[in-house]
Amino acid sequence: MKARSTSRALAAATAALLTLGGVAACSDHGGGGTDPDRVDVVVAFYPLQFLAEQIGGDAVRITNLARPGAEPHDLELQPRQVGQIVDAELIVYLAGFQPAVDEAVAQNGGDRAFDVATVQPLLDAGAGGHQHEGEAGHDGETGGRDPHVWLDPTRLATIGDRLAERLGTADPERAAEFTARAAALRTDLTKLDADYVQGLRTCQRREIVTSHTAFGYLAERYQLEQVGITGLSPDGEPSPQRLAEVAREARSHQATTIFFETLVSPKVAETVAREVGAKTAVLDPIEGAPADGDYRSAMRTNLQTLRTALGCS
Template sequence: MTIRSAPRVLAAATAALLTLGGLAACSDDAPAGADPDRVDVVAAFYPLQFLAERIGGDAVRVTNLAKPGAEPHDLELNPRQVGQVSDADLIVYLKGFQPAVDEAVDQNGGDRGFDVAGVQPLRDAAAGGHEHEGEAGHEEKTGGKDPHVWLDPTRLATIGDRLAERLGTADPDRAADFTARARTLRAELGQLDADYAQGLKTCQRREIVVSHTAFGYLAERYQLEQVGITGLTPDTEPAPQRLAEVAREAREHRATTIFFETLVSPKVAETVAREVGAKTAVLDPIEGGPAGGDYLSAMRANLQTLRTALDCS
């Protein structure tokens, strides 16, 4: 190589590095803030991702911290995800649900955190349904509150309205668009609520026996009674006396179906079902994201499952 050719080699190398940098910026792992034309939103888990994408439309770039199909309760953040929280324009999360996300927002979120629990006050974990001895441990972990607020469509609609306002603050030029999309989503959620109310209006039974008590908001909204094998923590191992107690209640209520979840082993539900001569079925809390479709289709699948299990006319 001659000394004269060195500048050309250096220029070529620099161009290659710039090209690689541009490709990296366009990848899915690009840091939040990489697109100046969109609001970079970090969502803590699926239902909040659904809200942000529906209300934000093409004006937002949404990153979900929880992998699809993974249990979001015990999410641990890697350094890249902590960086995404630090760089985001808006962090949509539910305080008390995922401790690692709470910590990241406290340390790196500044005033960019949007806590949906501050929009809709959470139910006490012991409110309604059946709470039993031995469930105090998981209640303490959540501060005695039930985080599964998204399973009441009317509450989710209100959270969506407030999220639209917050997005409008981040991007005032598109505030009207966010409000319009939130209004459209509210109408869809309102129809879903009406379908649930009508679909569960006349049923032979009102009790649902579930693997863990994720369905308190849904039960409260539609006058059902939740009987949980375990409490709010889905992987808690129930004591033998608890299994016996649930089996006794299932017989008393003539339950024909014991519900389990897609992200949790069905073994405990199957044990109770065998004991009482019932079958099992999936009732999806939707926190890890549906296998197909979206929140609305997953909720409608849940409605059909409930109608069948409760013998609704």
């Protein structure tokens, strides 16, 4: 059904060349064996894994380069993982989000690489809220573009359609199966989108104060305003001036909740919350796999969190 021409010797040689600073990030998936009955797909982080699982089903073998529970922005690759990229029949990634993956794909991906950032134009980093010049993290990723495209379920559905096409090219005998699964996923995501539109239609507030400026797509889609404490990078350290500015904005909007996320420290959000007398709550950017459920359940949890914090009826 499928052919593979890359040898283990080539994988080892490429891995040696691309050992990026001797890093030691690890994956919970096995080594790069081959399966003649399934398409070998390497994905760069969780939302792309979700798409591949939903659309590929039993016809794909998926390797996620990002370790569960780790922040995927700063992923560094082991030689073994570079070998998995070399051996993959399809590599699904988002250019600009993970520099180590970009480098490995540039040298080894060829026509097997599928950059989901090419499906639709990415939003500017300041979309959905305030743009704060000079704050750490705004310009470091995707050339000033926001990579968190999966937080708009309608955009994720379109990426799923294109992924089905790429899988169909890799395994033509199952192309119709991939297309049907993508259509079913689009139905699910359209329902999720409708629930967001309805659930956030009438709210007392429309501003969300977040520790990490990751929610521009969600804010733009559902007519919210994002006030980010740090920029696109969750590791960015806000200046005292920025903390004071966010506190002023939170007070002016009568924010009752300061949001932090699952994979980074809540300390910055807690600092602002104490300053303005607000609560803190988790708003998940879904960069890593949810502890329970999948992308859809995490998005529905986010919706309920937003409805509570924003006083939606």
